[in-house]
Amino acid sequence: xxxxxxxxxxxxxxxxxxxxxxxxxxxxxxxxxxxxxxxxxxxxxxxxxxxxxxxxxxxxxxxxxxxxxxxxxxxxxxxxxxxxxxxxxxxxxxxxxxxxxxxxxxxxxxxxxxxxxxxxxxxxxxxxxxxxxxxxxxxxxxxxxxxxxxxxxxxxxxxxxxxxxxxxxxxxxxxxxxxxxxxxxxxxxxxxxxxxxxxxxxxxxxxxxxxxxxxxxxxxxxxxxxxxxxxxxxxxxxxxxxxxxxxxxxxxxxxxxxxxxxxxxxxxxxxxxxxxxxxxxxxxxxxxxxxxxxxxxxxxxxxxxxxxxxxxxxxxxxxxxxxxxxxxxxxxxxxxxxxxxxxxxxxxxxxxxxxxxxxxxxxxxxxxxxxxxxxxxxxxxxxxxxxxxxxxxxxxxxxxxxxxxxxxxxxxxxxxxxxxxxxxxxxxxxxxxxxxxxxxxxxxxxxxxxxxxxxxxxxxxxxxxxxxxxxxxxxxxxxxxxxxxxxxxxxxxxxxxxxxxxxxxxxxxxxxxxxxxxxxxxxxxxxxxxxxxxxxxxxxxxxxxxxxxxxxxxxxxxxxxxxxxxxxxxxxxxxxxxxxxxxxxxxxxxxxxxxxxxxxxxxxxxxxxxxxxxxxxxxxxxxxxxxxxxxxxxxxxxxxxxxxxxxxxxxxxxxxxxxxxxxxxxxxxxxxxxxxxxxxxxxxx
Numbered sequence: 001x002x003x004x005x006x007x008x009x010x011x012x013x014x015x016x017x018x019x020x021x022x023x024x025x026x027x028x029x030x031x032x033x034x035x036x037x038x039x040x041x042x043x044x045x046x047x048x049x050x051x052x053x054x055x056x057x058x059x060x061x062x063x064x065x066x067x068x069x070x071x072x073x074x075x076x077x078x079x080x081x082x083x084x085x086x087x088x089x090x091x092x093x094x095x096x097x098x099x100x101x102x103x104x105x106x107x108x109x110x111x112x113x114x115x116x117x118x119x120x121x122x123x124x125x126x127x128x129x130x131x132x133x134x135x136x137x138x139x140x141x142x143x144x145x146x147x148x149x150x151x152x153x154x155x156x157x158x159x160x161x162x163x164x165x166x167x168x169x170x171x172x173x174x175x176x177x178x179x180x181x182x183x184x185x186x187x188x189x190x191x192x193x194x195x196x197x198x199x200x201x202x203x204x205x206x207x208x209x210x211x212x213x214x215x216x217x218x219x220x221x222x223x224x225x226x227x228x229x230x231x232x233x234x235x236x237x238x239x240x241x242x243x244x245x246x247x248x249x250x251x252x253x254x255x256x257x258x259x260x261x262x263x264x265x266x267x268x269x270x271x272x273x274x275x276x277x278x279x280x281x282x283x284x285x286x287x288x289x290x291x292x293x294x295x296x297x298x299x300x301x302x303x304x305x306x307x308x309x310x311x312x313x314x315x316x317x318x319x320x321x322x323x324x325x326x327x328x329x330x331x332x333x334x335x336x337x338x339x340x341x342x343x344x345x346x347x348x349x350x351x352x353x354x355x356x357x358x359x360x361x362x363x364x365x366x367x368x369x370x371x372x373x374x375x376x377x378x379x380x381x382x383x384x385x386x387x388x389x390x391x392x393x394x395x396x397x398x399x400x401x402x403x404x405x406x407x408x409x410x411x412x413x414x415x416x417x418x419x420x421x422x423x424x425x426x427x428x429x430x431x432x433x434x435x436x437x438x439x440x441x442x443x444x445x446x447x448x449x450x451x452x453x454x455x456x457x458x459x460x461x462x463x464x465x466x467x468x469x470x471x472x473x474x475x476x477x478x479x480x481x482x483x484x485x486x487x488x489x490x491x492x493x494x495x496x497x498x499x500x501x502x503x504x505x506x507x508x509x510x511x512x513x514x515x516x517x518x519x520x521x522x523x524x525x526x527x528x529x530x531x532x533x534x535x536x537x538x539x540x541x542x543x544x545x546x547x548x549x550x551x552x553x554x555x556x557x558x559x560x561x562x563x564x565x566x567x568x569x570x571x572x573x574x575x576x577x578x579x580x581x582x583x584x585x586x587x588x589x590x591x592x593x594x595x596x597x598x599x600x601x602x603x604x605x606x607x608x609x610x611x612x613x614x615x616x617x618x619x620x621x622x623x624x625x626x627x628x629x630x631x632x633x634x635x636x637x638x639x640x641x642x643x644x645x646x647x648x649x650x651x652x653x654x655x656x657x658x659x660x661x662x663x664x665x666x667x668x669x670x671x672x673x674x675x676x677x678x679x680x681x682x683x684x685x
Contacts, residue, residue, distance in 0.1 A: 012057035012254050012274040015120045018155075019051040019058060019066060025083045026070055034073050041069035055248030057274060060123045060146055067151040080151045084158025088165050106164045106172070106193055110136035113160075118316050119252035120159075124152075135175070135192040136160075142185040153179055153187045164193035240271045243302075243312070243337045248273075251298055251330045253314035259284035260302065260310035260341065268310065275315065287311040300331040304338040312337065359386035360505055367513040373397070376517050377409035380482055380510040385412055387502050390484035392464060394421065395472075395510070397480035403427065405434060405480060420461045430454040433469070438478055443470045443503060463487060468499075470507045474515055482507055530603040532581055533588035541602030541610060545661040548614045558655040559613035559622030561629060562668035563591070564676060566647040568607035571639070579639040583646065586637050594632040595625070610665065619654040626650045649676035 026034050035048050042065040050056060051066075071079050100109050100116065109116075114126045123146050130137040140156050142148055161172040170193070177189040240258060247256040255274030262269055268288055272280035286293060288311065293299060298314040312334045314326065363383040370376045377395035384393030392412040396405040404425040428435040431454045433446055446455060448465035459467065464485040472479040484503065528540035536544065545560065552558035565587065572580040584607065591601045591609060600612040611629070613622055629650055636643040651672025653664050 010062070011059045013060040013122050014058045014063040015252055015254075016051070016054040016056040016058070016248070017252060018063065018120055020054050021087050022066055022070055022083050023048060023052050025079075025086050026073060030074055038066065038069045038073050041072055042066045054252070055246055057248075057254060060121070063121075064147075064149045064152065067149065067155065071151065078154065080154040081158040084155040085161050085171060087159055087162050100163075101166050106167060106169065107131050107133055107136070109163045109166065110138065110160075110191075113138065113163075118254065122254050122317055124156075129188070134195055135190060137188070137190040140187045140189075144185075148180055148185060150179060156187070157189050157191075160189070160191045163191070167196070169193055169196060239340055240269055243340070244271045244273050247312060247314065247330070247333060251314040251326045251333075253298070253316055255315040257283055257287070257297075257313045257315055258302070258310065258337075259287045261288065283313070283315070287313060298326045298330055300327060300334045302334045302338045302341065304335075304342045306342065309338055309341050359383055360502075360509075363387070363506065363509055367509055370513065371517060371520055373514065373517045373521065374408055376510070376513045378411075380506060380513075381409040381411040384482065384484050384506055387506055388468075388484045388499065390468070391487045392462075392485045394483045394485070395480065396426070396483070397514075398478050408480075421458070424458055424461070426454065426458070437469060437471050437481060441471045441473050441478065443468060443500065445469075459485075468503065470503050472507055472511050472514065474511045479511065479514055482510055533585055533603050535588050535609075536600060536602040538602070538604045541600065541604065541612070542661050542665070544600050544602075545612050545664065548612060549655065549661060551614065552655045555617060556614070557616035557619050557622070558664075559616050559619070559625070560653045560655075560664050560668040561611040561613065561622070561626050562651040562653070562665070562672040563609040563611070563629060564649050564672055565607035566649060566676070568646070571644065571646065575640050575642075575644070579644075582639055583637055583644070587646075587648075590632045591629065594628050599625075610668065616654070622652045622654050626652045649673075651675055 023035055023038070026038050030038075039046075039048065039051075042062075044051075044062050044065060046058070046062070051058070067080050070083065071077060076082070100112075110131050111128055114128065117124060117126045117140075123143050125141050125143070127139040127141065128136065129139055138160065140153070142152075157174050157177060161174065164170065164172045172191040172193040175190045175192050177187070179187050181188055240260065244256050244258050247258070255272065257272045257275060257280055258270070260269045268284060270280055270284040272284075275283070283293065283297075287299065293313060293315075296316050296318055300312055302309045302312050312330065314330060360383075363379065366379045366383070367376060370379050377397070381393045381395050384390060392410065394410040395408050397408050398404075399406055402425075404427045406425045407422045410421055426434050428438060431452045433444070433451055433455055436444065446459075446467045446469060448459055449456065451459070459465065462485075464487050466486045468484045470482045470484075472482060482503075528537060528543075529535065530537050548558055565583075568580065568583070571583055584603070587607075587609065588601065588603065591611065595601060595611055596613075598614060602610050602612075604610050611625075613625055616622055630648060633646060633648050636645045638644075649672050651668045651670065651674065653667035653671055655664055659667070
């Protein structure tokens with residue numbers, strides 16, 4: 001059997017009951033500074049308060065150093081026997097005293113001492129060689145890998161003499177002792193005591209009862225102080241650690257384990273003392289699955305009247321540590337732990353709801369300030385983790401022209417993953433999930449491993465496992481989806497209740513904001529674009545021309561072309577205004593095809609068009625582009641089923657230092673009139 005040890009920590013080989021009793025004895029029998037001298041001589045890194053904590057465990061090496069230092073500080077070679085013999089007076093753990101008293105007699109206690117030894121040390125085991133009504137012969141075996149200490153043997157013998165005192169009898173007497181017999185790792189000693197019947201007349205009849213009442217009161221005080229400590233914290237992680245740390249006051253054991261179901265779903269909350277991480281996780285899984293851990297553990301539910309939060313266990317290296325009545329004691333403590341968790345979960349729930357309500361209110365304010373579609377999408381994506389409690393979120397909008405969902409915003413996704421997300425559209429023909437959202441318009445959960453290949457691939461690339469997709473719909477029109485994603489198994493099991501309400505709250509605000517943004521975009525577009533051709537109008541054209549002026553200069557000349565259709569009035573008069581409008585639309589299309597990608601075509605009024613030519617390498621290049629514009633009118637236009645030939649007059653102006661946008665446009669307009677006067681336009685056929 002080996003000592004239980006948490007990774008990276010000092011081995012848990014000696015119970016705090018031993019160190020607490022030692023410090024009490026030294027403080028009682030030594031000088032005022034005896035405890036301070038003890039710690040200094042022992043060279044340990046713990047404080048007196050830590051060593052006096054009966055729920056803590058320390059290494060065998062720490063134990064031996066403390067024993068040696070105590071012998072020197074008190075100047076008594078037999079001090080460790082006396083420390084063991086004074087265990088009851090020094091404050092033996094009330095829980096252990098009650099358990100031992102419940103066995104009924106010293107003989108029964110000695111028979112069960114092999115189990116009780118595990119509550120003091122994990123480096124030794126005990127064997128009962130023989131018991132009678134008034135004596136017991138025991139063997140204490142030190143495990144391999146540990147160096148024998150005569151002081152430790154003295155302490156064990158002194159401790160054995162206290163067993164009769166549990167029942168109101170005088171201390172036992174060590175009648176024989178053999179140290180390091182056999183393999184050199186075993187100590188054998190015999191303890192005897194007086195019969196209870198011989199002492200009936202001499203003994204105060206209330207002594208036995210008084211001791212039990214004192215132990216019960218002590219246990220009650222321990223439970224009350226623990227309950228007060230638990231209730232005084234408002235941090236869940238702190239409370240869970242405290243529950244584990246103080247479980248040792250209820251049941252002495254080398255290790256304790258607490259597994260609690262997460263209040264919001266997801267992986268269980270696991271805290272342990274004295275167990276390696278992997279073993280703690282596996283035992284926690286078995287605890288929550290209601291599996292039997294066998295005789296090596298004392299297990300109780302951490303439950304209130306409303307719900308079971310999880311399970312708490314005192315764990316021993318083997319099945320030799322647990323004793324009768326310990327489950328009841330641990331259950332009493334677990335009741336206080338459950339009450340503290342119930343209160344904390346209620347406070348956390350109220351705090352979370354307040355935070356989420358605040359997040360929804362903040363979302364409304366942020367959406368009110370956002371007037372662009374992409375800005376609105378980003379505000380919604382940022383709000384979803386705060387409101388829903390997800391790990392990441394996104395907004396994807398439906399593009400009816402391409403028939404696909406395209407990412408427009410994301411939150412809490414790393415930049416490399418974000419790039420993949422924005423570059424991967426979803427199409428109904430590739431993802432049945434999207435087809436279902438388009439048809440049902442209902443939110444759904446898409447889980448890792450259950451989706452279509454396209455969706456699974458996207459989820460894997462961006463590093464999430466479960467996604468809740470909420471359709472954004474208004475007046476029967478599908479706008480897109482908002483998604484809430486998780487990287488662990490923390491997604492809700494089903495979309496009901498509070499989760500759905502919060503999602504829909506965000507979705508409703510998003511839809512309203514997107515409607516407003518699209519209406520605003522329409523108004524803005526109408527204010528800056530020609531309604532007939534869709535080209536920038538005079539206002540927007542001048543804004544763009546003004547924006548290009550700072551970059552104009554040598555090697556990046558700025559030119560403007562001013563175009564006027566020849567005899568446009570005749571088209572209107574002969575073929576009608578509908579044909580004239582169609583002509584203007586076709587002219588806009590041809591001009592757009594004739595210019596370079598960075599150029600801007602605008603309709604200024606009637607049949608007047610203008611083109612901005614930024615970044616010309618040479619001023620003469622503007623005339624070459626003007627010729628290209630004239631050439632695009634060579635082909636006749638098709639109007640009202642007839643071919644109509646229409647020409648254009650083009651004026652060219654190149655920016656000169658000191659001229660502004662209006663001046664540049666006037667120069668191009670004047671050049672156009674000069675060009676028009678030098679040519680004639682054909683009549684409509």
